[in-house]
Amino acid sequence: xxxxxxxxxxxxxxxxxxxxxxxxxxxxxxxxxxxxxxxxxxxxxxxxxxxxxxxxxxxxxxxxxxxxxxxxxxxxxxxxxxxxxxxxxxxxxxxxxxxxxxxxxxxxxxxxxxxxxxxxxxxxxxxxxxxxxxxxxxxxxxxxxxxxxxxxxxxxxxxxxxxxxxxxxxxxxxxxxxxxxxxxxxxxxxxxxxxxxxxxxxxxxxxxxxxxxxxxxxxxxxxxxxxxxxxxxxxxxxxxxxxxxxxxxxxxxxxxxxxxx
Amino acid sequence: xxxxxxxxxxxxxxxxxxxxxxxxxxxxxxxxxxxxxxxxxxxxxxxxxxxxxxxxxxxxxxxxxxxxxxxxxxxxxxxxxxxxxxxxxxxxxxxxxxxxxxxxxxxxx
Numbered sequence: 108x109x110x111x112x113x114x115x116x117x118x119x120x121x122x123x124x125x126x127x128x129x130x131x132x133x134x135x136x137x138x139x140x141x142x143x144x145x146x147x148x149x150x151x152x153x154x155x156x157x158x159x160x161x162x163x164x165x166x167x168x169x170x171x172x173x174x175x176x177x178x179x180x181x182x183x184x185x186x187x188x189x190x191x192x193x194x195x196x197x198x199x200x201x202x203x204x205x206x207x208x209x210x211x212x213x214x215x216x217x218x219x220x221x222x223x224x225x226x227x228x229x230x231x232x233x234x235x236x237x238x239x240x241x242x243x244x245x246x247x248x249x250x251x252x253x254x255x256x257x258x259x260x261x262x263x264x265x266x267x268x269x270x271x272x273x274x275x276x277x278x279x280x281x282x283x284x285x286x287x288x289x290x291x292x293x294x295x296x297x298x299x300x301x302x303x304x305x306x307x308x309x310x311x312x313x314x315x316x317x318x319x320x321x322x323x324x325x326x327x328x329x330x331x332x333x334x335x336x337x338x339x340x341x342x343x344x345x346x347x348x349x350x351x352x353x354x355x356x357x358x359x360x361x362x363x364x365x366x367x368x
Numbered sequence: 369x370x371x372x373x374x375x376x377x378x379x380x381x382x383x384x385x386x387x388x389x390x391x392x393x394x395x396x397x398x399x400x401x402x403x404x405x406x407x408x409x410x411x412x413x414x415x416x417x418x419x420x421x422x423x424x425x426x427x428x429x430x431x432x433x434x435x436x437x438x439x440x441x442x443x444x445x446x447x448x449x450x451x452x453x454x455x456x457x458x459x460x461x462x463x464x465x466x467x468x469x470x471x472x473x474x475x476x477x
Contacts, residue, residue, distance in 0.1 A: 283444070316370060318369060318442060322370070322373075323369060352374060356375065359372065
């Protein structure tokens with residue numbers, strides 16, 4: 108699924124500027140902002156702007172991109188304060204007073220200029236048991252998973268995540284509690300909780316519980332609001348809250364109300 | 369927050385939603401009806417339904433509030449660990465003692 112391109116009205120004169128009109132771009136660098144001016148062009152994306160600045164004005168500008176078409180999730184940045192894929196965001200849709208403010212993704216350490224270190228993001232993905240666990244012995248037969256089963260539908264709802272980090276940058280809880288696993292890792296865990304073939308559920312539910320886990324989510328829905336793939340990590344996290352609560356109550360019941368053999 | 373604390377906080381929230389509404393409704397009724405303190409105490413004295421209602425209210429609040437306060441303190445300060453959990457247990461005990469004492473006082477007054 109591709110992210111929807113913003114549908115800002117072309118009738119608005121402030122949106123579709125004339126080709127060649129100047130665009131002021133403020134880029135956060137070295138603790139401050141550096142201003143550049145580039146020409147507006149038809150169908151120009153934020154990534155086009157950054158690339159033009161790096162190639163024509165300042166080759167030392169650091170940023171990250173790969174596919175340029177919304178497949179890889181490498182080029183996310185803060186654009187006028189909101190996390191976005193820069194390759195799929197048109198200048199005309201987001202420029203304010205013929206200006207742009209570009210910053211590195213929030214909640215992640217900056218490597219240089221607009222490039223952030225994604226290591227903490229992926230470490231949390233691992234900490235949330237984000238990898239499929241097949242169990243000690245291979246199953247005797249293939250698992251039959253009906254496409255319309257509730258579990259498969261829940262997996263489908265979150266499986267298209269490409270780990271761009273936009274939800275992580277949008278999340279206030281990550282800002283307040285740097286240990287918080289974040290929406291992407293919890294969304295991934297939820298897809299695996301609903302994978303009937305997975306044999307690591309107990310460990311996964313324990314990993315996504317606690318002060319760094321799903322219970323810390325405030326349901327602000329910033330992740331769901333900003334996800335370029337239109338996924339809903341908030342609902343995945345709500346599912347994890349239910350699953351971990353059920354599991355904890357079952358354990359409590361087994362501990363205190365187990366019938367003697 | 370552990371899953372059991374989460375369940376406890378959400379469960380008590382359901383109780384509090386009803387209890388707070390009834391509590392506020394009772395206050396409005398008592399004030400607008402022009403009841404005096406003596407008349408109010410006359411109705412609450414020896415009323416077991418009143419004692420049961422406020423007993424449940426106080427217990428729910430004593431469970432609910434410290435869990436939420438713990439979350440706020442963890443997010444807004446660097447306070448972590450056993451000292452925080454111990455302090456929240458103390459807050460819970462304080463709410464429980466003060467609340468039950470007040471409910472009992474109005475019951476036996």
